[in-house]
Amino acid sequence: MTGLLRVVVVNPAGQEIGHLLDVICRWSGEPYPAVSGLVVKVGHRAAYVPVTAVADLAADGVRLNSARLDLQDFKVRDGEVRLAHDVLDHQLVDVDGVRVIRASDLYLARVDGTWHLVGAEVGLKILLRRIGPRRLLRRPAPEKVLDWAAIQALGGPEREGTAARQVRLRTPNSALKTLRPAELADLLEDLGRGPRSELLQMVEPGKAADALEEMHAADLEALLREAPTTQAARLLEEMEPDEASEALRDVPEQERERLLGAMHPQQADRLRRLLGYAEGTAGALMTSLLVTATADRSVADVVAALRGQAEHAADLDAVCVLDGDGALVDDVPVVRLLLAEPGTRLAELVQEPAPVTVAPDAPLSEVIERLTDTRRHSVVVVDDQHRPVGRILADDLVDALVPERGRFRVFRLVP
Template identity: 50%
Template structure:
């Protein structure tokens, strides 16, 4: 059993994927020259005179750059009881029948991995992959090498059942790849991770670009399907806001498991980055001791905000509202408010209106984002409020139950409403999907996509 599976991202070059031009596996010459790693393992390594010097144990590539197809930098050859390294400069040919070297001289010192090197059989074969196009977790059943330019390079991955069966069959069948099943390596990049078996590798720009194309719900699905090391590596590769958005879309039981398998500091950091209402849901699923431990590790403002929300029962308005609010005065201009909204992009899913307050910070109006968009920038909010027809605030007290909140929202035909104290000071906002979550029982609770996502 492997101690630390490497997690990779991949986009499949299949009928249901989005092929990209310039990929190696779409080139006929490359496809005809593809070499199966599984077929190579254990094959004969010969010197320049044709004499056997050992057996191939693994293939080494470098993944610490941004090359489209990682070059083979060497081989690990088993010579007697030793595993020795043969550099790429000493390799004359790699073929389906084995390896031929340019020299008869070998450095018989035991192989030691250098920074940035990855052993394909040990670190990648049979390890988890993330198919970004299909948004699913898969495993590498075989890896493919081919000459590209003047180097032998890693060009593809096979995750098909046929490749797995080929490995279990007679040795003579293992070197016969099925190129039509190849996933092009151009869409594959390491997410990192570190263990004795797989030293940390640089996260590549390609990997980040692929992950950033995924929606939070898709990332949540991947996190739920990955094993423990895999999901920690995937989370580590995401920006904090993107990771938080993905966690908010996870099944509550899966999220609870992820938090428990994380270190307390990491779990506190993840919850602290979530929207307040979602963070409170996650904390409620933990034991009181676990909850207090994580809260202690959060910055004081975050801790106090979440403690305040936890004081309300789960099914009351105060218990499932978000405290992310944008407030403004009647004398503020529309342009100034727009500028402030531009700096709150990470909260875009929690903001669908701006609260207009008077000098005593009491709610006067709730102005939707569309009204702010179509109103001249120089106009003051007070003018907009007095002229508008859709700015009247819909409010409930924090003790209102979920049924009453739902009724108020339906009657007003709005996407959200405000939670206010007895003096009409704004405390938080409740969006339509928050109401749905609150109305569903705890065992069946699920997270619906944000209305504005």
Template identity: 30%
Template sequence: MNLMFFSLLVGKSILDRNGEKIASLKDLIVRINPIVGKSEEKYPPLAGILAHSNSREFWIPASQVQEFEQGKIRLHDAKVSLERFERRDGEILLYKDVLDKQLVDVEGRRVIRVNDLALGNAPNELTPRLVGVDISFQALVRRILPFGGTPRVSRLSRNENLLDWADVEYFASSAPSVRLNVSHARLAKMHPVDIARLLDELSYVQGAEIVNALDDETAADALEEMNPDYAADILEGLSEDRAADILEEMQPDDAADVIADLDENKAQALLELMEEEESEEVRELLAYDEDAAGGIMTNDFLMLPDNLGASEALQTIRELETQPEFVDYIYVVEPDSEKLVGVAALRDVVFCQPRTTLLSELIVRNYISMKTDSKAEDAAAVLADYGFRALPVLNEEGEIKGIITFDDALDLILPEDLRRRLPNIFKNHRGMVSFVKK
């Protein structure tokens, strides 16, 4: 199909069937994501023209257009309604609502800015559709110097600068005055790390729109990958019930970091809305100074009593209601208490003779630990020096209150730009780890 660039259409004359000018083109209206049959159309069809004549704006429906080309827009006749234009649900204006706005390039997993738009006629259709997004520098030049010539583009093929509209997603928040059918279903299929990177580049309003389109688990995984203060800003844009549901799915330490960056009244309201168990875990963590070991630990770890046999320990782990997040180490305590007696590697429990081996036989008793009020930087340094994947954090009575995983230590050791490039090696983006006490 031959492509027409929107920037070169703005200001063009609109002619009647005799070739007489009746108005100039100010903007184009398209129907975004209209439903045809049981599926959405990929390319928004032209709904009408916003025309300008003698200081007056009026709407010309697409059905009245006889010819629509880069250099000629001709109507069937000169009879047009001069009533004030009012948009209907599902309609967007290309100049007002799309040009210079941010979109998401789903295929490229990046945020883009619209410098121009490409329209094209499908076979056997007289009126065009929105088919492409031009993000090139040349598009900006074209808008400044519109008489510099029309680009010769005969077909739409994916490249770095001219993107297929089917490969991008629009934000309903860019046209808040109308109701749009924008599901963000394709973004919801992305890896949470990719979603988080997109959210970092978008406004809080756009970020909230995307998060609202995700299921609770995916939203939680994505927010865990973000800077807590930015994640908090996004949660501010959601309803309190939805925000609480997402916080319940987050790891307690990540949820605590986000809640700590919220307004105190908002934070308390969300904690009240969360399920009691998840809320209590977060409250426990919020009690510690953010610069202390307790402030960077998680209370989401695997704890078993030392009077279990290895086979019974494995069976207990298998019967957990939620999948453990970090199970490299099992923290072994005295029965009916939280007093830590040793640390066992899960691989040792798996590969031992489970029917004859006690859990207490597999533990390391001279373990290294930190106190809840130790400096966070000191805990991070210990993890780095010894190469542990996690470090237990104890209170003054020797009771384990949480663990610091190596990825949490990296937040203190590495520069932010490098941290964002490293995978979160301890997260499998699933549910929460429960305590096991007997």
């Protein structure tokens, strides 16, 4: 691609009419976008030449098959992307390699008579070719070319037109769906502000929220500050409450209130309650997501309630059994529920010893002691009337104890 820029464009008679400025592709979700036309500098104008008028496209020049040329100033139309302006030197995502790259060059190939974008070259070698003699641009390095089918193009609002971004948002690479949250988090941490916001719009909100939970605190705080208010608020709503409150603690107070004000009132109130607990206490560590039931409920009813919370399954390892006043009677593990007959009442599953509990103001050391002494996967946080207000999971403790190591996940059996 870089070897084509600024080459001479000639008419069928071989007469020079201008120089090549850019190559236009029309993207509609195919793995190898087809070239739809060229932008040619003719005098002081940038004219559009449809690909049907191009006889040959090579590093030594472009030859047209028609002498007719529309000399109106070129304007980007809906669905069109300028490769040199919108893609070259921009951040891209190599989905196969799960890494952020910059396309130092792009590769075109003619397949069945149609030109397609087929690859992107990365590395310093091409950069050296670009600043060296022009003849070096005609020497490609195929071993450095990545398959375009495995690439997701991104861009920054300060360098490109709105049309190009809209095209990418409509047709994201389907391979993005296969990325794990931790892989997506790594990409988000490496991307700049504009591309990062764009990538978040390309993935499902739930998956984006899972990725945010895997990000390092400093990167997540920067993302929440830089992202549009509405986008950041929606992502926080999708996150687990304890993860969202932890993320908001690192955000300046004014920014925090801005984000909370853009959230659904019920979810904002839940996060404000968690933020009201002092850092390093049980209340600050807990998630407020609980499944509770009275002792007269059947196992079938409770399992149905658990299914309704399937998106939060990783945070639900037990069900809180309550008395008539809402006080905690027992914390029945999900495994015990699954092994019981559907018609069994929860009262029949209540066992000794008493459930493991701590107060919201309990320090981290007390939570660790209670959890390790009982060998449980979680501890229930209760108020002064012994009513459950939250739960602290083993992996939350690991995160709190070793924050610089990133997120850990203790796997549990859940329905």
